[in-house]
Every structure is written in C-alpha cells, then in structure tokens.
Amino acid sequence: MLLCLLGLVGCAGQQMSDAPGATSSGKASYYSDRHQGARTASGERYDKNAMTAAHRTLAFGTRVRVTNLDNQRQAVVRINDRGPFSRGRVIDLSRAAAGQIGMIKSGVVPVRLEVLK
Template sequence: MWRPFYIAAAFALLGGCALVEESEPPIDPHGYDQQGVASYYGARHQGKRTASGERFDPNALTAAHRRLPFGSKVLVTNLSNQHSVVVRINDRGPHTRGRLIDVSRAAAEQLGMTASGMARVRVQDLDD
C-alpha cells in the first residue's frame, strides 16, 4: 500500500537533483561590446580539454566566455592600463558569478593582470 507513495517520493527527490543550470545558447557575436571583470586560468588547467574539445594551452591567446560562439575573436582591453589583446573563444566560463571572461595566462600577461588575477575589461567582437 505504501509502495506507490515511496516510488513517487523517490522520483520527486531525483527530479530535484536534475535541476542543473544549463548553459544558454551561443549569441550572435556581431557588435558584441561589454564591460566586466576578467580573470585568468591557473596552471592546473594546462592540458585539460576545453568545452570546444581542444586542450588548454596557457601560452595560447584563448579565452572562455559563457555565450560567445567557439572560434569568435574578441579584443579584450584592460580598462585600468589600456593594454589590449586579441583572444579566440575556445571554452565556456567563467564559472564564477560576476565575471565576464576568463583568459589564458599569456593573454593575462599582455593585459598586465597577472599580479592581481583580475581586471575590469572591455570585450569587443572582431568578427564583423
């Protein structure tokens, strides 16, 4: 008699576990121009697969963005020192709330943000 109740309760609990935040679909990069906080990938990610399937190389000029399509090229400018770098989007992220983009260490060095680990940046599409 209680068996249907337990089965229903189990499905309700398991259904709640399935509520994982799904990533939003890619956006049209044409005209993309946003400001926000950038951070950079640490060495522990070296060689790991990115969301695009390629291996992460901290010496490449690449970045992670939540919604820009893989292969998009963007100009990232550090707003505090005006240093800029062109990066290619090859991963999804950042996974920390309040961040706009994660860049590779090589890109972070060109932006002059390795000491602080973060910088306020402007990200502009170059695919037009």
C-alpha cells in the same frame, strides 16, 4: 515558478551578441597553470601559451579584443571554452593573454570586450 522565470530573464540580459563591434564590460580572470592540457568545452586542450579565452555565450572561434580598463593594454583572443562561472566575471583568459594585458599580479581586472569575429 516566478523565481525560475526571473532567473531566466536575468540570464538572457547577460548574453553578448556575436556581431562584430558588439561590446560588453565586466571583470576578467585567468586560468591557473593547473589547467594546462585539460580539455576545453570546444574539445581543444588548454594551452596557457595560446591567446584563448572562455566566455559563457560567444561561439567557439569568435575573436574578441579584451582591454584592461586599469591600464588600457589590449589582447586579441579566440573563444575556445565556456566560463567563467564566478559571479561578475565576463571572461577567463589564458595565461598568455592575461600577461599581455598586465593582469597577472592582480588576478582579476575590469575589462571591455569587443567582438572582432
């Protein structure tokens, strides 16, 4: 039972606020092309050319500025899916968004997220 409670406390601490100006940081990854056309958690179909992303807790439709901390390049994305499910990652970007922040070659980069709403 204690292990379950500790697990819940850990998850609660990772939740990001939907309030404009709220920030978070961690690692970003991006969807592979094989997901093109698949349904997202919001019901939309994934479009690798759209500026969208997956986040574990932010409401669908939330707009987020993502900054690649390695090169300071930025992209604004709309949350339309849930994820990422890999430990230590805070957001999964569409291929278009990943290209805009210059992370295609590396695959995973440190980022800062800022809620725009």
